[in-house]
Amino acid sequence: MSMEEISFTDLMASSIHDMKNSVNVQVNALENIASSAKARGDLEAFNSLVLVIAQAHRVNANLIQLLSLYKFGKSTYPLDIREQSVAELIAEALLQQRAVLDFKGIDVTVDCAPGCYWYFDHDLMTGVLLNALNNACHYTQDKIHIAAQVQDNTLVLRVEDNGPGYPAHMLQGDAVQASKGVNFASGSTGLGFYFSAQVAQLHQNNGRVGTLAVANGGAYGGGCFVVSLP
Numbered sequence: 001m002s003m004e005e006i007s008f009t010d011l012m013a014s015s016i017h018d019m020k021n022s023v024n025v026q027v028n029a030l031e032n033i034a035s036s037a038k039a040r041g042d043l044e045a046f047n048s049l050v051l052v053i054a055q056a057h058r059v060n061a062n063l064i065q066l067l068s069l070y071k072f073g074k075s076t077y078p079l080d081i082r083e084q085s086v087a088e089l090i091a092e093a094l095l096q097q098r099a100v101l102d103f104k105g106i107d108v109t110v111d112c113a114p115g116c117y118w119y120f121d122h123d124l125m126t127g128v129l130l131n132a133l134n135n136a137c138h139y140t141q142d143k144i145h146i147a148a149q150v151q152d153n154t155l156v157l158r159v160e161d162n163g164p165g166y167p168a169h170m171l172q173g174d175a176v177q178a179s180k181g182v183n184f185a186s187g188s189t190g191l192g193f194y195f196s197a198q199v200a201q202l203h204q205n206n207g208r209v210g211t212l213a214v215a216n217g218g219a220y221g222g223g224c225f226v227v228s229l230p
Helices: 010-038 042-076 086-104 122-139 190-201
Strands: 081-085 107-110 117-121 143-151 156-161 211-217 222-229
Touching: 010 042, 042 086, 042 122, 042 190, 081 086, 086 107, 086 117, 086 122, 086 143, 117 122, 117 222, 122 143, 122 156, 122 190, 122 222, 190 211, 190 222
Parallel strands: 107 143
Antiparallel strands: 081 117, 143 156, 156 222, 211 222
């Protein structure tokens, strides 16, 4: 294959895949170092490493989102929508975030019936929920509320916090479009919102399409990240 036949997006996807593998190696090494620090009672080093590991996980999640979006565009993503436990989905996402939640002293409450089942792609929705939790962890004061229930033949999954809420420009019209700009002050690129919106739209049933919305209010009066799946 000549260089002319290699598309820029294919080259980027290959590079992102290599970066993801490198980040995974670094994360594993950092987690081993953190475990050793905790075992010998060096809590200062352990707490510092927790924050570094959290950021490494965030980078890894962003790289996975980019690869997923690439596969969406190429129509090569192996979408696997089937009936699954929503409570287990939430529990698994919280387990991945547990170290950061504990370190920051964030209290998480969950309102989801054990018998709540719905049709969704488990890996993609885990990514969406982790993205919502990352945002909530960044902006909350100390509380996060996760609620899931079926309303009018639609699964509504909400992640709420007691932070300052979403800015006005994101509450007017399409939040995904509003977040597409790059904020150099905060480092935000809008990737997480775009990924989550694309995942929601992949979930379709009888002509109805999944949606992503943001609002302020909820249980604590802060930001509300809402995904609805038909």
